[in-house]
Amino acid sequence: MSDFLLEPDVIFLNHGSFGACPALVFDKYQHWHRQLERQPVRFLQRELPGLLADARRQLADYLGARSTEVTFVANPTFAANTIARCLPLASGDEVLISDQEYGACRFAFQFAAQQKGFRIVEQSIPLPVETDEAIVEAFWQGVTKNTKLIFISHITSTTALTLPVAKICQRAREAGILTMIDGAHAPGQIDMNLEEIGADFYTATCHKWMCAPKGSGMFYVREDRQHLIDPLVVGWGWGPEKTFHRENDFISNHEWLGTYDPAAYLTVPTAIDWHKTYFTQEVRQRSCDLARMAVDLSAQIDGIERVHPDAFFRQMGLIDITAHQVEDHVQLKTHLYDAYKIEVPVIRWKDRTLIRVSSHAYTTEQHIHTFVQALKETFST
Template sequence: MTPPHLITADDPPRPLENPRWGLDPSLTFLNHGSYGALLHPVAQAQAAYRERMERDPVRFFKSDLEGLLDGVRERLGSFLNCRPIDLALVQNATVALATILNATDLKPGDEILITDHEYQSLLNELDRVTLRTGAKVVKAEIPFPIASPDVVVERVLGAISARTRMVFVSHVTSTSGLVFPVKAIVDECNRRGIDVVVDGAHSPGQIPVDIRGLNPTYFVGSGHKWLSAPKGSGFVYVRPDRQKTFRPLALSSRVHKARPERSLFLRDYDYFGTGDYTAVLSIPQAIESMGSLLAGSWPALMRHNHELVMRGAEVVARALGVEPQSPESMIGCMATLPLPEPAAELADRPTRYDDPLQDALFERHGIVVPIWRMGAREQRVVRISAQVYNTITQYERLGEALAKELAGERAYRVSA
């Protein structure tokens, strides 16, 4: 029997007529969360910016770029509910996180608190920073399955000590797809005077974002995921009291020029050297194009994708014979389900991804979906995404393919 809390609509949400993405139509693409997918109008906008840049590169970089970037900040600030002058445009969330750590004066014994659901690039950067500074990483373990968002708050706040200098927490986690209750965590960190970094790589476009209401020290985001902007369109919100020390990883040839009318923070991130700025310049087009896909704009789009992933998770869970892993309130447009462990011999198979099962799904079934391990227990999971181009039939196809491939793994275990 279908759990009643999984049903959020009378009928499965209908896919968008005449999809406008450049995805290969032969694929069952259920991984919008990793790299997004580019809308044709956004690709055209980026191409127009690139043509403008190449037509007169001197004018583009010396005269036009600053004003164009201000326009991006205005539109993005409106979408995220923050002041445009508090936004720095960067290549991606990974660069933003590295810049935050580089700008923080960590001392031996300082503690950096994270959860065991954080993204690997942050873990890698923390390894480098702690080796250099003598600071220490403390990890709050978040269970999966999880019964309530209160568990996240309790585990994170319970791991804070007198030595805690920074807290990093995902708004929507990459590995588990869970929506974390970041507001309660940010409020308590602010009360205690602890810098808090919200990793929002997955949140803009998947769930509503209100930076002004959230009031973190830093909020990092990616445009290429749920905004469907081009790859290379990241941003970071920096609270005004941290902007003077928030210097980029590399200084351009322009930042030494004093300009009283423009803050050093903006000048640092207006220009990071010769490069292709067309991805970030296309963010406003992405916001407008995605917001025009459904009547009701972004709220309707987020609701559609949430309802679709809930139905998709129900279908795949039934095929796997597993139960829901979290309350609906902790799901945006991604859902994660547990998978059985393979035989040890199968675990050592070569893979182009994170698990040979992902190779099998792609090569034998044309399905694109991530299989990986997450959390302190290194649990094997599959994460599904939902975007308006997806259909219930695609999740049924995934469920059938997983059942078939996992049966093959079990048969190998028995025969061995």
């Protein structure tokens, strides 16, 4: 816990919402703030292009992509809006999503659908799942001759389910369908290689499981698809007087949108170094084991069930408390915090009530036991 800035009296089991930043990483974040303010003109005009290029290169290396295919964005919601607004989708076209997609990104496509007239098809992936093949087959039932884009999560936010995105992307490519993957929860939680995944578009946060500062996200577009993506915001990066990267329209269009604070982006390499040094495979496995421990122990309580087999989740475990007929899930979340200082999301999804437990390097066995005891006491009354 001492490596992080989290309040020591809070049992923080909600890394999945906004992440948490190690002190070492946050110190570097403040360093970049100071560098900017010491000489803003020099920093923004003369130093920033090279600094961003280096940060982007390190991020691309970490994710298994080329640096010309990755640009920084504030968050996946921004990237989802870019795709939804820019792709030539029209009346008669369909965008296929699962029934477990993140609300803000789903809203981006719903808004664009109202403007352009294309249709969103939401395909159910029944829970619990048993195999990757079963997931692909269930999802593929939503594909029609009108499907132009598949938009699906790598690890779902609401249900903490790891989806076989590489298999879905491969099948989509064979069918001539574009793919965009919402990887908000993937980098830092699982090892990944964007080239091997094979998506046309991929977006993720760096501030969640990579533990970079808030407001650092990435947007990957394969080089042969970049001509499809116009900038959502037009600034100095566009046109004949490009400020940055005149040799690459995709980077130039998306990297300089006007004056902004680049400190979160520039801190991403430090977060990557922190992961390589401190969040070793041993520590990551321990975090996964604690999430599974939370699920296993909770499922021993009457009226609580596990949702996924161990193979389908990593550092976010999910339990189903629907049988307890919780009338107000927000009130339950507040109760767990006020009574036990446990920060954990209680989620209403379809007709089910779920609790998603996140574990990271700062999580201890005692945290998990306190959480389980809190559930026992709460549901015994």
